[in-house]
Amino acid sequence: MRVLGVNAVFHDPAAALVVDGRVVAAAEEERFTRRKHGKEPVPFSAWEQPAAAAAWCLEQGGLSPADLDAVGWSYDPDLVEHGQPGTDPGWEQLRTDFARRAPYFLRTALPGLDPGVVRFVQHHLAHAASAAPAAPWQDGAVLVADGRGEATSYLAGLYRNGILQRMATQRLPDSLGLRYEDLTAHLGFRRSSDEYKVMALASYGTPRFADDLAEDLHARGDGGFRAAPVDLSRFAPPRGPADPVLPEHADLAASMQRRLEDTLLDLARWLHDRTGESRLAMAGGIALNCVANTRIADEGPFDEVWVQPAAGDAGTALGAALHLAAEAGDPVAPMPGADLGRGWTDDELEQVLRDARVRYERPDDLPGTVADAIADDGVVAWFQGRSEFGPRALGNRSLLAHPGRRENLDRLNAVKGRESFRPVAPMVRAERAAELFSRGPAESPYMLFVHDVAPEWQDRIPAVTHVDGTARIQTVDHTERPLLAALLGDVEKATGLPCVINTSLNTAGRPMVDTPVHALETFGSAPIDLLALGPFVVRR
Numbered sequence: 453m454r455v456l457g458v459n460a461v462f463h464d465p466a467a468a469l470v471v472d473g474r475v476v477a478a479a480e481e482e483r484f485t486r487r488k489h490g491k492e493p494v495p496f497s498a499w500e501q502p503a504a505a506a507a508w509c510l511e512q513g514g515l516s517p518a519d520l521d522a523v524g525w526s527y528d529p530d531l532v533e534h535g536q537p538g539t540d541p542g543w544e545q546l547r548t549d550f551a552r553r554a555p556y557f558l559r560t561a562l563p564g565l566d567p568g569v570v571r572f573v574q575h576h577l578a579h580a581a582s583a584a585p586a587a588p589w590q591d592g593a594v595l596v597a598d599g600r601g602e603a604t605s606y607l608a609g610l611y612r613n614g615i616l617q618r619m620a621t622q623r624l625p626d627s628l629g630l631r632y633e634d635l636t637a638h639l640g641f642r643r644s645s646d647e648y649k650v651m652a653l654a655s656y657g658t659p660r661f662a663d664d665l666a667e668d669l670h671a672r673g674d675g676g677f678r679a680a681p682v683d684l685s686r687f688a689p690p691r692g693p694a695d696p697v698l699p700e701h702a703d704l705a706a707s708m709q710r711r712l713e714d715t716l717l718d719l720a721r722w723l724h725d726r727t728g729e730s731r732l733a734m735a736g737g738i739a740l741n742c743v744a745n746t747r748i749a750d751e752g753p754f755d756e757v758w759v760q761p762a763a764g765d766a767g768t769a770l771g772a773a774l775h776l777a778a779e780a781g782d783p784v785a786p787m788p789g790a791d792l793g794r795g796w797t798d799d800e801l802e803q804v805l806r807d808a809r810v811r812y813e814r815p816d817d818l819p820g821t822v823a824d825a826i827a828d829d830g831v832v833a834w835f836q837g838r839s840e841f842g843p844r845a846l847g848n849r850s851l852l853a854h855p856g857r858r859e860n861l862d863r864l865n866a867v868k869g870r871e872s873f874r875p876v877a878p879m880v881r882a883e884r885a886a887e888l889f890s891r892g893p894a895e896s897p898y899m900l901f902v903h904d905v906a907p908e909w910q911d912r913i914p915a916v917t918h919v920d921g922t923a924r925i926q927t928v929d930h931t932e933r934p935l936l937a938a939l940l941g942d943v944e945k946a947t948g949l950p951c952v953i954n955t956s957l958n959t960a961g962r963p964m965v966d967t968p969v970h971a972l973e974t975f976g977s978a979p980i981d982l983l984a985l986g987p988f989v990v991r992r
Contacts, residue, residue, distance in 0.1 A: 453521045453780045456509065457773030458558065459765050460501050461527040461551055461575070462599075463493035463644050466766035466841075467506035468792075469513045470773040473782035475586075477512040478792040478841040479505040480766045483966035493644035495543035498550035502769070503561035508794065510562070517565035522780070524571055524772030525554050526578035526765075531602035538600060538624025573772040575601030576736070577616065579763075582771030583733035584611040585778060586787035587758040593729040595720060598736035598765070599629030599644065608675055608723045611733075614778040619726055620675030620719075628712055629737050631669065631679050635708045638684045639701055640691035651741055652874050654709035655920040657702030661687045662710040669711040671718035675726070679715070697873070713744045717752055724753040731756045735771070739763035739900075740843065742924050746892045746901045761790040761898040762842035770841070789932075790898060791848055793839030796968055801986040804968040812988045819935065822984050823942035826854050826952060830981035831867065833957055835971045836935060839964070844899045845956035846926060847879060847936045849965050851980070853953040858914040860953060867978050869960025875924070878916035879954035881940045882927040888913070888951065889925050899926040899954075915953055926954060 457468040457478075468478035481490040484504035491497045510517060529551035534544055550557075555567035573581075579596040594616070596607040605627035608620040624630075632650065633643040641649050664687070668680045684690075687707070688700040720732065732754040739745065740763050749757040760767050770787075778784045796804075805812045815821040825832050832852040840846050851867070853860045855878055864876055877899055878888075886894060889903035896903070902922040910917045917923055930937035944950045957965040959978055965971050968985055975983040975990065983990040 453777055453782050454513070454515060454519055455522045455524060455773040455776045456506060456520050457524045457526065457769040457771065458502060458506060459526045459769040459772070460554065461498050461547065462765050463489050463491065464764055464766040465490040465500065465502035465505070466762070466769040467502045467509045468770040468773050469509040470777045471513055473777050473784040475770065475785070475787055475792060477509040478762070478770050479508060479794065479839070480841070481505045482963040483793060483839060484508070486963060488961055488963050489645060495540050495547035498547045499553070499557055501554070501557050501561045506562055517562035520565065520569055522569050522571055522776045523558065523565070524573045524578070524776045526573050526575055526768035526772040527551055528572040528574045528602055530572070531574060533603045536603055536624055538605070538627060538630065571776060573775055575768060576604060576607040576621070577775060578768035578771035579735040580607055580609060580616055580771065581775035581778070582762070582767040583735035583758070583760045585614060585774050585784045586760060586770065587733040588786050589731050590614070590784070590786060592731035592733060593723050593727045593754070594733045595723060596734070596736040597628050597716070597738035599633055600624055600627055605629060606677070608719065610727045610729065614784055619723065622676045625681065626677060626679045628677070628679050628715060631682065632708065632712060632738070634681065635684060635705065638690050639705065640693045640695060647737070648740065649871060649874065650705050651709060651743055653697065653702050654705040654743070655918055656873055657699070657704070657706035659707040659710040660703050661707035665707055665711045669715060671715050671722070673722070675719070675722050677715050677719065709743065712738070712741065713747045716744050717747055720748050720752045720754065730754060731758070733758045733760070735760040735763045735767055737764045742900050742902050746903070749893050749901060750891050757893065759898065759900040761840070761844065761900070763900070764843065766842065790840045790842055790844070790846055791838040792841040794966060795838035796986065798986050801968050801988060804972070805985065805988060805990070808972055810972070810990055812990045814988050818984060818987055818989070819939040819942045821989055822852070822939055822982065823946045825982045826852060826943055827946035829854050829857060831864070831979065833971060833975050833980045833983045835957065835965065835968065835983070835985045839966050845954060845964060846897070846899060847928065847933060847954065849957040851955050851957050853915070854947065855913040855916045855951055855953050856947060856949050860915040864953065864955055867980070868955070868958065875918040876916060876953050876955045877924045877926060878913060878951040879926045879928060879936070879940065880951040881937055882929045884950040885925065885927045889923060892925070896925050896927045897929065899924055913949060913951060916951065
């Protein structure tokens with residue numbers, strides 16, 4: 453069966469193609485349009501479809517729109533309860549009207565598509581289907597939490613043979629995601645976009661308001677939770693985007709983060725008690741909170757925790773396609789990795805370099821050449837293979853630098869136009885990770901957990917050690933990522949350190965680099981010392 457999945461209703465529009473139960477391609481619209489998050493997260497943008505991402509997915513599969521057996525759209529307008537608290541009082545009807553017309557918007561975006569093959573898939577079902585069925589083990593417990601779906605904000609259940617048994621949901625207006633978004637806006641950041649900044653800021657504060665918040669933010673013991681709107685100005689004044697961050701802002705962030713973690717831990721324990729499962733898969737925007745993920749993995753009852761790399765709404769495109777494929781009887785294969793986006797051949801990359809008339813070389817030893825640049829304290833733009841699906845740079849579209857120099861944190865934050873309190877992450881060979889990092893899962897290929905940095909390593913890799921002594925690591929398996937593993941090996945030979953700084957290849961307000969032209973534009977406009985474009989090198 454040939455199934456296209458589409459996410460378009462809230463934010464981060466994306467498309468994914470599944471053929472005979474196997475993931476062929478997945479991409480976010482922002483990578484094509486160069487518009488961060490693809491569109492505005494407002495009800496009157498629900499008509500905008502991921503036209504470019506969908507067309508590319510079909511091209512990748514050698515299909516035309518008319519060849520599709522089904523299209524899964526990750527939201528069911530018939531499940532919306534208008535007037536329900538937690539929905540938009542002024543614009544919800546417009547969002548619903550646009551959602552009902554999605555088959556016809558898609559027909560316009562993809563000429564030749566039969567609107568009759570478009571099926572609405574419940575939002576949280578699409579999240580769940582992006583998690584457990586895509587995980588290495590497929591069957592097991594699943595937990596989904598985000599801002600909202602049609603009428604709920606959470607789902608907990610169990611997958612057996614590709615079929616979801618729902619065990620708990622939470623009706624709006626109670627929503628862990630919406631409360632975290634409220635905090636994001638209160639602290640002067642952009643809601644439905646900058647929640648990761650709040651997580652980073654939380655490490656600078658103390659959770660002195662956590663007990664006060666507990667009355668409105670807690671698990672109820674029956675699989676659900678209370679997460680009512682809170683008057684955040686009781687704890688810290690609202691902050692404007694250009695205002696300084698005060699200690700009470702950091703304390704409020706730490707307090708809300710603590711309540712989120714504790715509530716999620718209680719929900720995970722309840723789900724384990726109900727299922728007896730040893731494995732948990734997670735999705736939804738809340739599952740991008742890597743600090744909470746680590747507490748669930750470390751303190752929770754599950755032996756293994758797997759998080760969908762595109763856990764936010766973009767991942768529902770993949771989940772909608774996987775759900776319809778499984779429903780049709782296709783045996784669904786685990787997700788092959790996060791590198792599901794666009795890629796270029798060596799010949800195509802070289803032609804781009806020739807067209808740009810830049811000087812380039814093809815070194816005999818690419819990992820060694822790049823390692824030397826890092827050892828010389830150069831910033832390297834690393835463009836290899838297919839682009840990542842999801843918000844993390846995982847060694848395909850990355851900026852790399854020396855982790856042993858504390859000033860490189862400030863340097864990279866300046867290059868990318870980021871706040872000074874934001875950390876950068878280390879990439880480390882899987883076989884060396886346990887020597888440097890603890891507490892999080894031993895394997896962390898998608899950078900979705902934080903780990904404690906061993907005390908004897910904190911002064912050796914200060915650029916990737918956050919203020920609280922943690923790091924959000926990416927582990928690299930040499931059998932799966934031989935080029936990256938070779939680079940890390942050469943970096944260790946040159947520097948004595950078995951890891952590198954890895955952050956996304958982009959600058960302020962721009963999506964991650966996706967094409968070789970994007971890479972050259974970023975290289976030309978930012979203080980980057982070397983560009984590794986496939987097997988080619990361009991020097992400053």
